[in-house]
Amino acid sequence: MLDIAAELHRWCEEGRDFAVATVVSVGGSAPRQPGAALAVDGAGTAVGSVSGGCVEGAVYDLCQDALSTGRAVRESFGYSDEDAFAVGLTCGGTIDILVTPVPAADTGLRPVLAAALSAAAHGRPAALVRIVEGPAELLGRALLVRPDGSYEGSLGPARDTPGPARDVPAPALDRTAVDEARALLEAGRTATVGVGADGGRCGEPLTLLVESAVPPPRMIVFGAIDFAGALVRIGKFLGYHVTVCDARPVFATARRFPEADEVVVEWPHRYLDATEADARTVLCVLTHDAKFDIPLLERALRRPLAYVGAMGSRRTHEDRLRRLREAGLGDLELARLRSPIGLDLGARTPEETALSIASEIVATRRGGSGTPLTGARTPIHHDVPAPLGLGPTGPIGSVA
Structure with missing residues (x-):
C-alpha cells in the first residue's frame, strides 16, 4: 500500500x-x-x-x-x-x-498505517509489516519498523481478541518481525516472510508482508549535453532522483535541465568520490571524453553500483577499455561496463537514445533479455531479485 x-x-x-x-x-x-x-x-x-x-x-x-x-x-x-x-x-x-x-x-491499526504512510509520503525510510496469512482475527495487523529498529504497533492480538489468537506471544513475534523488516529495508525490498506464531519457526504459521519505503534511487548523468536533457526526463518518469554533473559551468545549469533534481558543476570523478551512491544507483556517462571518462569509470567500476553505462562509438569503447586496463581494472570489473550505452533500438534523436538507455537499465534491473516478446518463449514478467528499487511514490523502494 x-x-x-x-x-x-x-x-x-x-x-x-x-x-x-x-x-x-x-x-x-x-x-x-x-x-x-x-x-x-x-x-x-x-x-x-x-x-x-x-x-x-x-x-x-x-x-x-x-x-x-x-x-x-x-x-x-x-x-x-x-x-x-x-x-x-x-x-x-x-x-x-x-x-x-x-x-x-x-485507534489500533489506523495510527500505525498513518505513521507508515506519512514516512513513505515524505521520503523517510520505514518498513510496514502486516500479517497477510494466519488466524482471521490477526489478518491485517501491522507494525511500523524504522531503520534503527524502533517500531510502532504490534502483530499480536489485543487482550480481548476472541479465538486461538489470544495465545500468540506478541513480543516475540514483534521482535522477529522487526529483524526481518530491518533486513529487507536495508536492501530496499518488499517481500513476504513465513514465521511461526511464537516468533520463531514453530507454532501456527503466519505469513508477513514487509513493504519497504526508501528514498528514490539515484540516477547520475555525467555530461551536460542535449542527450542528457532527454535522459533526465525519462529518469524522472521512472522514479529516480536525477543529478546532472559536468565540469563546465556554461553547460551545467538549472536553466538547461529544469527537470533535474540537482545540477552540479564539478569534475565527474571528484563528484563521485564525494557523493552518496549505493547498490541502487545508476550512472550514465555521456561525456565520451577520456579526460572525464577514465578517472570516473576507474572509480565507478570498483563500486557496487546497479548500472554503469558510457556513451561512445565502438572505437571509443575499445580505446576506453585499453585505458581502463592500464589504470589497473580487471576483466570482471570491465565486464560491468555497459558500453556503448543502451539497447539497439536504432535510436537517432536524444529522446530515442534516452529510451534506449532507459530500456537497458530496466532490463538490467529486471533480468530481461532486451529481445522482442513476439515469438519469444521467455516469461513476460521476470521475478529476479535485484538491488535496483523504485520508491513508493510511483516506485517503491523496490519489489522482490
Whole structure:
C-alpha cells in the first residue's frame, strides 16, 4: 500500500474512512507485484491498482464490503477460478489480495498505517509489516519498523481478541518481525516472510508482508549535453532522483535541465568520490571524453553500483577499455561496463537514445533479455531479485 502513500496520507489527514486492498502474493503472468494496492474511501473514490485493470471491479466491491462489515478478508483470483473470465483475470496469472478496512475511528491499526504512510509520503525510510496469512482475527495487523529498529504497533492480538489468537506471544513475534523488516529495508525490498506464531519457526504459521519505503534511487548523468536533457526526463518518469554533473559551468545549469533534481558543476570523478551512491544507483556517462571518462569509470567500476553505462562509438569503447586496463581494472570489473550505452533500438534523436538507455537499465534491473516478446518463449514478467528499487511514490523502494 505504500505505492499510493501520498494519496492515502492525505486521506488519513482528512479523516476519511477507507479500505485498502493489497497484493500479497502472485503467480504466473500477474502484472503487479506484492505491495501493489487499491484503496476505496467511504464516498466510493478509488486510487491505485492491484492488477493493471484485470480484477479492479471485483476488488473495488470487496473494499466496499470491508468498509461495511469492518472485517479484513483475503481473496484469491486466478485463471483456474470459475469466475476468472468474469473478473477479467484472463492473463493466466493468480493473485492473492488482502482487503483491510481502515475506519477513521480505529485507534489500533489506523495510527500505525498513518505513521507508515506519512514516512513513505515524505521520503523517510520505514518498513510496514502486516500479517497477510494466519488466524482471521490477526489478518491485517501491522507494525511500523524504522531503520534503527524502533517500531510502532504490534502483530499480536489485543487482550480481548476472541479465538486461538489470544495465545500468540506478541513480543516475540514483534521482535522477529522487526529483524526481518530491518533486513529487507536495508536492501530496499518488499517481500513476504513465513514465521511461526511464537516468533520463531514453530507454532501456527503466519505469513508477513514487509513493504519497504526508501528514498528514490539515484540516477547520475555525467555530461551536460542535449542527450542528457532527454535522459533526465525519462529518469524522472521512472522514479529516480536525477543529478546532472559536468565540469563546465556554461553547460551545467538549472536553466538547461529544469527537470533535474540537482545540477552540479564539478569534475565527474571528484563528484563521485564525494557523493552518496549505493547498490541502487545508476550512472550514465555521456561525456565520451577520456579526460572525464577514465578517472570516473576507474572509480565507478570498483563500486557496487546497479548500472554503469558510457556513451561512445565502438572505437571509443575499445580505446576506453585499453585505458581502463592500464589504470589497473580487471576483466570482471570491465565486464560491468555497459558500453556503448543502451539497447539497439536504432535510436537517432536524444529522446530515442534516452529510451534506449532507459530500456537497458530496466532490463538490467529486471533480468530481461532486451529481445522482442513476439515469438519469444521467455516469461513476460521476470521475478529476479535485484538491488535496483523504485520508491513508493510511483516506485517503491523496490519489489522482490
